[in-house]
Amino acid sequence: MIQEDAAKAIKKILSVDDVPFNVPPKREFGDFSTAICLSQAKVQKRAPILIAEEVANKLRGVKLQYITEINITPPGYLNFKIDQPRYIKSVVDRVRKQGAEFGTSTVGRNRRVLVEHTNVNPNKAMHIGHLRNAIIGDTVVRTLRKLNYDVQACDYIDDTGVQVADVVVAMLYMDAPTYDGKSDDFSAIWAKYENNSDKISFDYWCWDIYSRVTQAFDADESLKARRAEVMHLIEAQDNPVAEFAKEVAAKIVHAHLATVSRLNVYYDLLNWESDIFLRGFWKTAFESLKAAGGIVFETQGPNAGCWVVKMGRGVHQTEDGVRSEDKVLVRSNGIVVYTGKDIAYQMWKFGVLGQDFLYNPWGMQDNGRQLWTTSNEGESCERFGRAQRVINVIDVRQSYLQQVVYDCLRKLGYTKEARNSIHLDYEVVVLSNAAAAELGVDVDAEEPGTQAMSGRKGVGVKADDLLDAMVGRLAEKVATQQNADVLAAAAVRYFMSRITTGKMIVFDFDEALRTTGDTGVYCQYAHARACSILAKAYPDGTAAAAPKRFAAPDRVTIPEQELVKKIAEYPAILKKAGKELSPAPLAHYAFELATVFTDYYETPDPDVDRQVPFIKIKDPKLRSYRLSLVDVFRQTMANCLDTLGIVALERI
RNA sequence: GCGCCUGUAGCUCAGUGGAUUAGAGCAUCUGACUUCGGAUCAGAGGGUCGGGGGUUCGAGUCCCUCCAGGCGCGCCA
Numbered sequence: 001m002i003q004e005d006a007a008k009a010i011k012k013i014l015s016v017d018d019v020p021f022n023v024p025p026k027r028e029f030g031d032f033s034t035a036i037c038l039s040q041a042k043v044q045k046r047a048p049i050l051i052a053e054e055v056a057n058k059l060r061g062v063k064l065q066y067i068t069e070i071n072i073t074p075p076g077y078l079n080f081k082i083d084q085p086r087y088i089k090s091v092v093d094r095v096r097k098q099g100a101e102f103g104t105s106t107v108g109r110n111r112r113v114l115v116e117h118t119n120v121n122p123n124k125a126m127h128i129g130h131l132r133n134a135i136i137g138d139t140v141v142r143t144l145r146k147l148n149y150d151v152q153a154c155d156y157i158d159d160t161g162v163q164v165a166d167v168v169v170a171m172l173y174m175d176a177p178t179y180d181g182k183s184d185d186f187s188a189i190w191a192k193y194e195n196n197s198d199k200i201s202f203d204y205w206c207w208d209i210y211s212r213v214t215q216a217f218d219a220d221e222s223l224k225a226r227r228a229e230v231m232h233l234i235e236a237q238d239n240p241v242a243e244f245a246k247e248v249a250a251k252i253v254h255a256h257l258a259t260v261s262r263l264n265v266y267y268d269l270l271n272w273e274s275d276i277f278l279r280g281f282w283k284t285a286f287e288s289l290k291a292a293g294g295i296v297f298e299t300q301g302p303n304a305g306c307w308v309v310k311m312g313r314g315v316h317q318t319e320d321g322v323r324s325e326d327k328v329l330v331r332s333n334g335i336v337v338y339t340g341k342d343i344a345y346q347m348w349k350f351g352v353l354g355q356d357f358l359y360n361p362w363g364m365q366d367n368g369r370q371l372w373t374t375s376n377e378g379e380s381c382e383r384f385g386r387a388q389r390v391i392n393v394i395d396v397r398q399s400y401l402q403q404v405v406y407d408c409l410r411k412l413g414y415t416k417e418a419r420n421s422i423h424l425d426y427e428v429v430v431l432s433n434a435a436a437a438e439l440g441v442d443v444d445a446e447e448p449g450t451q452a453m454s455g456r457k458g459v460g461v462k463a464d465d466l467l468d469a470m471v472g473r474l475a476e477k478v479a480t481q482q483n484a485d486v487l488a489a490a491a492v493r494y495f496m497s498r499i500t501t502g503k504m505i506v507f508d509f510d511e512a513l514r515t516t517g518d519t520g521v522y523c524q525y526a527h528a529r530a531c532s533i534l535a536k537a538y539p540d541g542t543a544a545a546a547p548k549r550f551a552a553p554d555r556v557t558i559p560e561q562e563l564v565k566k567i568a569e570y571p572a573i574l575k576k577a578g579k580e581l582s583p584a585p586l587a588h589y590a591f592e593l594a595t596v597f598t599d600y601y602e603t604p605d606p607d608v609d610r611q612v613p614f615i616k617i618k619d620p621k622l623r624s625y626r627l628s629l630v631d632v633f634r635q636t637m638a639n640c641l642d643t644l645g646i647v648a649l650e651r652i
Numbered sequence: 653g654c655g656c657c658u659g660u661a662g663c664u665c666a667g668u669g670g671a672u673u674a675g676a677g678c679a680u681c682u683g684a685c686u687u688c689g690g691a692u693c694a695g696a697g698g699g700u701c702g703g704g705g706g707u708u709c710g711a712g713u714c715c716c717u718c719c720a721g722g723c724g725c726g727c728c729a
Binding site: 020024026033034035039041073075161163312313323325328329330337338397400401427430450477500504506508510515516517518522524528529533534536580588591592598601602610614615616627630651 | 677
């Protein structure tokens with residue numbers, strides 16, 4: 001706001017497109033500054049200090065709100081001092097007026113964005129790698145909604161893949177009693193789970209049998225043969241085993257939704273791969289690709305008999321023989337690969353496939369939003385798909401395949417859609433050697449290094465286990481069980497959010513379970529402290545009872561200035577997070593905001609010998625002023641935490 | 653071999669061209685008022701920003717190159 005005025009004026013004077021501002025190294029220089037004259041020196045071929053003087057003189061002639069002084073420092077910085085009392089009043093009034101809306105903007109202009117995230121194979125419990133995906137995805141959804149995008153949050157469920165088939169094989173054939181191969185009565189099979197000695201949840205039980213069965217495949221050829229058979233039956237769909245597989249997948253999906261709801265993650269639509277298959281999406285896409293010449297049928301070479309997309313150098317000679325960079329979409333046996341279906345699905349997301357799913361309500365979520373699911377026997381509905389922009393949250397290892405999908409869109413002539421396809425790639429979560437050793441993996445915990453998580457080997461930290469461990473650690477100092485749950489979710493979400501998406505997370509229990517310093521707990525603590533102060537100051541009401549009319553202060557201290565400056569940054573941070581599609585700027589901001597607030601709380605006035613608690617201040621105007629800053633801090637922190645998917649606690 | 657990512661304090665990370673002295677947290681050490689929430693705060697030590705070139709008035713940030721680590725390059729997903 002305040003800088004925008006100055007930027008506008010400078011843009012006019014220098015006729016430039018953008019004016020970047022920053023903070024001067026010394027407070028005496030001013031409250032903010034710009035180096036625009038330095039970069040203009042090149043263009044104008046004049047000394048930057050001369051340009052700065054000229055701009056400063058012109059600016060002094062223009063009436064700029066809140067700016068009391070403009071000065072120049074070598075080699076050509078323009079520095080601005082602001083009228084702090086008036087500025088603070090404007091910020092406080094704005095936050096008070098906008099409340100929970102403070103920070104939002106209309107940059108999205110209702111543009112329809114589809115964000116797909118989580119996408120965990122429905123065959124075992126979620127682990128912390130999946131959690132990173134869900135947290136990044138959900139935070140991006142929340143951020144874009146606050147920027148006024150029309151966002152659909154989708155979770156893709158690969159219910160017809162090998163992973164589900166493996167668990168089905170494990171359930172049907174690994175332990176007695178085994179399935180007879182034709183019955184539609186699976187009660188004896190379900191009993192194996194229901195009677196499990198440890199009474200563990202279904203997703204945990206599957207975690208164990210999945211790793212057991214993948215290892216059993218190596219030794220047991222007959223079991224391996226069952227795998228191909230089950231795969232085939234699931235693909236054929238119309239049989240008891242396929243129905244059983246669907247039931248298993250649905251049960252796991254319920255478990256996953258329960259897990260992520262502990263972290264405040266919700267969706268609009270569940271997209272099932274079986275529906276993509278049943279609705280014949282691929283056939284449509286295949287015909288389009290053929291018609292557009294986007295794919296070719298190979299009659300010779302390594303891909304003979306396959307339909308392929310031409311990529312990179314294509315088929316070429318290497319030292320190791322003939323290799324192909326082309327991507328096979330239809331195998332020589334006529335079966336489409338996953339990427340093929342993904343092309344059709346991506347077309348659906350943009351509404352250019354010419355086909356749609358049918359839909360049914362799945363149920364109401366804890367946040368009060370209805371969740372929908374694609375369905376073979378549902379109703380048609382126009383509110384899904386048809387997006388202008390599609391964001392796929394998938395880890396970095398699938399970059400190549402995502403590019404193939406987008407490339408095919410381009411080959412089909414959907415260049416705009418290809419351009420608006422975003423692979424939000426993020427690095428994986430791995431275990432530190434110490435963490436792996438704690439899980440019983442045979443590694444030297446003293447040796448620095450990492451271990452990849454592996455569903456097949458059953459190596460990984462389950463999401464619910466991490467949350468439970470966090471709740472356990474917090475239990476002692478917390479008022480209620482519910483607060484422990486919320487605080488644990490805050491800790492875990494913050495932990496996953498603060499690391500930029502391009503960086504691998506090396507998971508370590510001590511680091512993840514920390515409750516001091518740069519953590520979600522610290523942010524919650526600052527917020528709860530503010531609420532507590534307000535509750536004591538205004539015992540007749542809640543924080544909402546804080547004074548509505550705000551009088552500009554006569555004098556402004558440094559901690560007050562710093563706090564207000566940080567609060568005023570929030571809208572820009574939200575925009576940045578939306579532009580970068582990353583939770584990290586929000587997490588860092590939340591911590592900085594908590595820090596400046598705590599500083600203000602500890603030492604509101606560095607010039608006096610003894611700090612007076614806000615609630616004990618005698619001067620009513622000063623008391624009201626200080627408490628108003630506490631209140632707008634409280635509001636801003638609550639808004640920021642909400643964007644991070646964290647419920648702000650009023651007490652801990 | 654080709655492509656992408658990462659390399660900043662003992663450890664975990666911020667910092668997507670701007671300011672003498674590169675910031676946080678953890679860990680370590682020393683402290684904290686008759687306390688509005690001590691899960692806090694103040695202070696101390698700790699850095700060739702992987703190495704080397706270059707562009708620029710100015711580089712942790714941009715370009716080139718080299719080194720180290722990770723991931724990808726399936727008729728798997």
